[in-house]
Every structure is written in structure tokens, then in C-alpha cells.
Amino acid sequence: MSPSVPNEPVLAVDGLSIGFQNRHGLLPAVRELSFSVKSGEMLAIVGESGCGKSLTALALLGLIPPPGRVTGGTVRLEGRDLLALDEAALRRVRGARIAMIFQEPMTALNPVLTVGEQIMEAILEHETVSRKAARERTLALLERVRIPDPERRFAEYPHRLSGGMRQRVMIAMALAGAPAVLVADEPTTALDVTIQAQILSLIDELRREQGTAVVFITHDLGVVSRYVDRVLVMYAGRKVEERDTRDLFADPLHPYTRGLIAAQPRAGAGAAGAVRERLAEIPGTVPALAAMPAGCAFAPRCPLADARCAQAVPPPRRAGSGLVACHHAGETHAL
Amino acid sequence: MALPETVSLPPARANFRDTTVGRLLRRPSALLGLILLAGILAMAAFADIAFTGDPLDMAGMPLLRPGEDAAFPLGTDMMGRDLASGIFHGARVSLLIGGVAALVSLVIGIGIGALSGYYGGRIDRALMRVTELFQTIPPFLFTLALVAILQPSIATITAAIGITSWSGLARLVRAEVLRLRNSELAQASIILGASDARIIVRHILPNALAPVIVSASILVATAILTESSLSFLGLGDPNVVSWGGMVGAGRETIRTDPHVAAIPGVAIVIAVLALNLLGDGLNDVLSSKGERR
Numbered sequence: 001m002s003p004s005v006p007n008e009p010v011l012a013v014d015g016l017s018i019g020f021q022n023r024h025g026l027l028p029a030v031r032e033l034s035f036s037v038k039s040g041e042m043l044a045i046v047g048e049s050g051c052g053k054s055l056t057a058l059a060l061l062g063l064i065p066p067p068g069r070v071t072g073g074t075v076r077l078e079g080r081d082l083l084a085l086d087e088a089a090l091r092r093v094r095g096a097r098i099a100m101i102f103q104e105p106m107t108a109l110n111p112v113l114t115v116g117e118q119i120m121e122a123i124l125e126h127e128t129v130s131r132k133a134a135r136e137r138t139l140a141l142l143e144r145v146r147i148p149d150p151e152r153r154f155a156e157y158p159h160r161l162s163g164g165m166r167q168r169v170m171i172a173m174a175l176a177g178a179p180a181v182l183v184a185d186e187p188t189t190a191l192d193v194t195i196q197a198q199i200l201s202l203i204d205e206l207r208r209e210q211g212t213a214v215v216f217i218t219h220d221l222g223v224v225s226r227y228v229d230r231v232l233v234m235y236a237g238r239k240v241e242e243r244d245t246r247d248l249f250a251d252p253l254h255p256y257t258r259g260l261i262a263a264q265p266r267a268g269a270g271a272a273g274a275v276r277e278r279l280a281e282i283p284g285t286v287p288a289l290a291a292m293p294a295g296c297a298f299a300p301r302c303p304l305a306d307a308r309c310a311q312a313v314p315p316p317r318r319a320g321s322g323l324v325a326c327h328h329a330g331e332t333h334a335l
Numbered sequence: 336m337a338l339p340e341t342v343s344l345p346p347a348r349a350n351f352r353d354t355t356v357g358r359l360l361r362r363p364s365a366l367l368g369l370i371l372l373a374g375i376l377a378m379a380a381f382a383d384i385a386f387t388g389d390p391l392d393m394a395g396m397p398l399l400r401p402g403e404d405a406a407f408p409l410g411t412d413m414m415g416r417d418l419a420s421g422i423f424h425g426a427r428v429s430l431l432i433g434g435v436a437a438l439v440s441l442v443i444g445i446g447i448g449a450l451s452g453y454y455g456g457r458i459d460r461a462l463m464r465v466t467e468l469f470q471t472i473p474p475f476l477f478t479l480a481l482v483a484i485l486q487p488s489i490a491t492i493t494a495a496i497g498i499t500s501w502s503g504l505a506r507l508v509r510a511e512v513l514r515l516r517n518s519e520l521a522q523a524s525i526i527l528g529a530s531d532a533r534i535i536v537r538h539i540l541p542n543a544l545a546p547v548i549v550s551a552s553i554l555v556a557t558a559i560l561t562e563s564s565l566s567f568l569g570l571g572d573p574n575v576v577s578w579g580g581m582v583g584a585g586r587e588t589i590r591t592d593p594h595v596a597a598i599p600g601v602a603i604v605i606a607v608l609a610l611n612l613l614g615d616g617l618n619d620v621l622s623s624k625g626e627r628r
Contacts (some may be wrong), residue, residue: 096527
């Protein structure tokens with residue numbers, strides 16, 4: 001493990017812009033995104049489908065699917081700019097210093113190899129240890145992700161495991177290289193609610209035990225609110241608000257964040273009351289990449305929008321524990 | 336922490352009935368194919384023990400009918416060569432050439448298909464043009480030309496068949512690799528920092544194997560047929576007995592003594608049929624297994 005200075009971010013993204021090149025020009029998908037995470041910290045990136053959050057996750061590992069490309073900014077992992085590294089250097093970083101887990105563990109696991117072989121492979125990829133040592137480490141990893149009876153699971157093929165078990169195996173593989181940063185791209189979306197909570201608390205425990213920084217990508221604000229330290233809300237490729245979790249839920253400053261929180265179904269809501277409450281929604285959809293408004297991208301859907309919003313992109317401003325990018329930040333109480 | 340999801344599963348060792356081989360054996364046509372193939376393999380294995388002499392030597396009266404002389408159960412040809420001995424020793428040549436030629440073709444086809452599908456772009460275009468070039472030349476004529484130039488021997492015939500029969504396989508492998516290359520499986524390996532070679536060999540090819548195994552059995556059958564055709568035309572290895580060559584030799588007496596050409600002909604039919612039945616069975620078993628997952 002490389003020495004990490006306390007309170008120094010392990011991962012620092014600065015001004016990251018990603019675009020898709022097509023015949024008509026460059027369509028920006030992620031714009032001037034900046035954030036950082038420290039060791040042991042868990043940051044959630046929240047947004048609707050198409051807001052650029054998964055693309056950001058891939059960029060953190062230097063994997064932008066063509067025809068997409070990074071058009072600006074830096075991704076610094078332990079001080080090194082990943083976007084400047086060549087393929088061979090990136091390969092040494094991936095899995096070893098930064099790893100990722102996915103939404104669907106079944107499609108990401110190799111059906112013809114046993115669980116144990118796959119985790120061993122992840123270890124042997126980055127270190128020259130004997131197969132016996134790798135096997136020992138694999139069993140320890142299986143235990144660490146709370147898989148009961150690791151000896152037996154080691155020889156099991158992925159299709160014989162439940163969804164939650166597979167996600168645990170994926171996490172074990174991701175942890176094989178003891179990475180400084182773990183990127184989790186909707187790792188619980190394909191799981192049912194009780195398993196979701198177990199996987200989340202597992203990730204939470206692991207980052208506390210090992211000091212791994214976690215970037216948690218999700219569209220579900222409610223799922224992560226109990227575990228993450230900070231929340232970054234993205235809308236149409238931009239960061240619209242970034243706050244400590246408690247502050248964000250107590251007092252959302254951006255009208256979009258407020259809409260997201262209001263759109264959470266609440267248990268018991270309307271059940272006892274006489275009037276059955278309709279779940280709040282945000283009207284409209286995210287604008288298409290090719291048809292971005294000139295001003296604030298959220299303006300067409302925003303109840304507070306005025307002429308200024310239609311003309312100028314709101315710059316991020318400091319607000320308490322974080323940042324917000326809205327001309328009307330703080331006026332959401334009027335809603 | 337409570338783990339309600341950890342339902343205890345039965346032991347990992349699956350029932351034999353559920354393995355690929357087990358399910359193959361329960362298909363009558365595949366089972367028949369396997370039995371026939373095992374019979375041919377046994378003939379090849381015991382040829383030297385069952386028939387000690389050179390099968391190309393004159394052994395008895397010429398043109399004995401099957402059953403006419405107990406020493407020659409399948410009769411003799413116009414040179415007095417024992418047909419049964421020829422069938423046994425010919426099985427060796429057919430299986431050897433069929434197997435090795437298919438292996439050559441598999442190595443070339445998988446290699447080109449995997450590189451082409453994985454790397455795409457310029458490498459793909461170059462390799463696919465070469466593949467198309469091979470596909471446009473009729474394979475039998477191509478093999479014939481190669482053997483004629485190289486002088487017929489077991490080695491040259493095997494090489495020629497292998498070199499001319501990989502193109503379809505290369506396209507098949509390319510398509511499978513292309514599919515798997517963009518899967519989350521490959522992406523997960525990239526994210527874990529795996530090298531290209533490891534991703535191809537450990538993660539992509541094993542998952543692309545089912546259609547390759549099926550076409551391998553057909554490749555062996557085709558190679559046996561091609562070798563027989565070459566021998567029939569007189570382009571076989573003159574120093575070994577071969578089924579195709581025996582059919583060719585029996586041509587002259589086909590009106591008076593049809594058994595001389597018919598018996599090796601039946602041997603070829605059985606060998607090719609066995610491999611095709613096996614290929615069909617494998618196709619059913621392996622593809623339904625894919626769906627079950």
C-alpha cells in the first residue's frame with residue numbers, strides 16, 4: 001500500500017469533460033466535473049439515467065467507450081493523472097490501485113471458471129505469488145466479504161450462487177489488489193431490498209476497516225443516504241450540488257435535489273392518512289445531449305426558473321458544507 | 336450479520352447425468368455416433384494385431400467374395416489384397432489425417448478469428464481479407480493443387496487439408512469473440528487490469544468454445560472425405576492403404592465385383608456419419624446448456 005497522507009484526497013477529479021464525437025460535432029456528456037474523495041470516505045454520485053454518472057465512473061478507470069473521449073480535465077489517483085497514462089501503465093493501476101464493481105454480477109463473472117479461480121486470477125494478475133499463497137488469500141477474501149464456508153464456495157461456479165453472493169464475489173475480486181479507491185456502479189440495483197442493505201453495509205464496513213475510498217454511483221438517493229458521507233448530484237453532465245449527506249437531506253439547496261428527495265417513496269406515507277398522497281415527480285425529462293439549453297440545463301423543468309436561468313449557466317457557489325450551482329440556491333423553501 | 340440469502344446448496348459435484356457427456360449419452364443419435372466412432376478407433380488401434388502383414392501385399396486369391404474364404408471375411412481385391420486388413424489399416428490413415436488436419440485448421444482458424452474479433456479495426460480488416468481469399472477458392476480444388484505441387488504423402492495431405500479448411504471456423508470464432516469482447520465479462524477483466532492475452536485465452540475463448548467443438552467434429556469428417564477423394568483420384572500417399580484409394584482400386588471391377596469398391600465406401604460413410612451424428616448431438620447439448628445458464 002502506498003502511503004497516503006491523511007486528509008489528502010486519494011482521488012481528485014478536476015474539470016473533467018467527456019464528449020461524444022459524431023458527424024455534427026462534439027456532444028458534451030460530462031462537463032467540468034470536479035470532486036475528490038479521501039481514504040475511507042464514501043461519496044455518492046446521484047442522478048437520473050443519462051446524466052453522465054456511469055461515464056464518469058468509467059473515466060475514473062481510464063475506460064471511455066468510443067466514440068466518447070475526454071475533452072479536458074484530470075483524474076488524479078494518489079497524485080498521478082490517470083488520463084495521461086498509457087495502456088500498459090493503466091493496466092497496472094486497474095485492479096491494483098482502483099477497482100470497480102458493476103450492477104449485474106452474473107454477466108461480469110466468467111461462467112466457465114470457479115469463483116475461487118477467478119479471484120485467484122485477480123490476485124495473480126498484479127502480484128507474483130505462488131498459487132498456494134494466492135489460494136490462501138482468496139479464501140481470506142471470501143471470508144472478508146462474509147461468504148460462509150469459503151472452502152466450498154471456492155470450487156463453486158457462478159451460476160450456482162445467488163445474486164447477493166455473486167455481488168460479494170465481485171467485491172472480493174475488486175478487493176484482491178487492495179485498491180485505494182473502489183468505484184461501485186449501481187452495485188445493488190439488480191438485488192432485492194434486503195440483499196441491497198447487506199451489500200451496502202458490507203461495502204461500508206470494508207471501507208472503514210481498510211480505508212478504501214468509495215465512489216458510489218446510483219440513481220437511488222434513498223438507498224445510499226444511510227451510508228455515504230457526501231452526495232454529489234449530477235444533472236445533464238454537470239454537478240449541481242455537492243454536500244455532506246446530512247445537510248443535503250436536511251436542506252437541499254438545488255431545486256433538482258429537492259425534487260429527487262421529494263420523489264422518494266416513503267414507507268407508510270398515505271397509508272394512515274385519509275388522502276392517498278400521489279408520489280411527487282419532476283416534470284419533463286433530461287434534455288438530449290444535442291439539444292442542451294444555453295443556460296441552466298434544469299431550467300425547462302424548474303419551478304423557479306426565470307430569464308437569467310435561460311441565459312447563463314449558474315456557476316458553482318460555496319454553500320455551507322459544500323457547493324451548489326443554481327441562481328436561486330436557497331430559495332427552494334418557497335416551494 | 337445475518338445472512339438469509341445463504342441458502343445451503345447441494346454439493347458442487349454435479350450429477351453425471353447433468354454433465355455434458357452424460358446428457359450426450361442420453362441422445363440416441365449421438366450415442367450411435369459415439370459407438371461407431373469408438374468402433375473405428377478400435378479398428379485403428381488393433382490393426383497391427385488383427386492383421387499382421389502389410390495390407391498392400393498380395394495375401395490370397397484375387398477377387399474373393401466376402402464369405403467365400405474364411406481367411407478373408409471381406410474378400411480380396413483384383414490384386415489379391417485382403418480387404419478386411421485394408422479397412423483396419425485404412426482406419427488409421429483416415430483418423431490420423433482427419434484428426435491432425437482438423438487440429439491444424441482449428442489452430443489457424445481460432446488464432447485468426449480471435450485476433451480479428453478482439454482487436455478489430457485494421458487487423459480485423461486485413462485478416463478478414465485473407466480469410467475471404469481462402470473462402471473464394473473451392474477448398475477441394477485448392478487442396479488438390481497443393482498436394483499435386485507438394486507430392487502426396489501423409490504429411491503433405493494433412494497440411495494441405497488443414498490449410499484449406501480453416502476459413503469458416505475463423506469467421507465463426509471472430510463472431511463469438513466480437514460478441515464476448517464487448518460483454519461485461521471482458522470489461523470486468525479489463526477493469527481488474529488483465530492483459531489482452533489473458534482476457535482472450537482465459538475469459539473469451541472458453542466461453543466461445545461450444546460452436547467450435549461442434550464444428551471441429553464436422554471438420555474431422557470433412558477432412559476424412561477430402562483425403563478419401565484425393566486417394567480415389569490417385570493423389571493419396573502411395574505407401575499406405577487408404578479407404579479412398581481402395582474405392583479407387585475397386586473402380587475397375589465395379590461391374591463384376593462391386594464389393595471391392597463398396598466395402599471401403601461403406602467404411603467412409605460410417606466414419607463421416609458417426610462424426611456428423613456426434614456433431615449434431617454436441618450442438619444440441621452445448622447450446623441447450625447455454626440457454627439453461
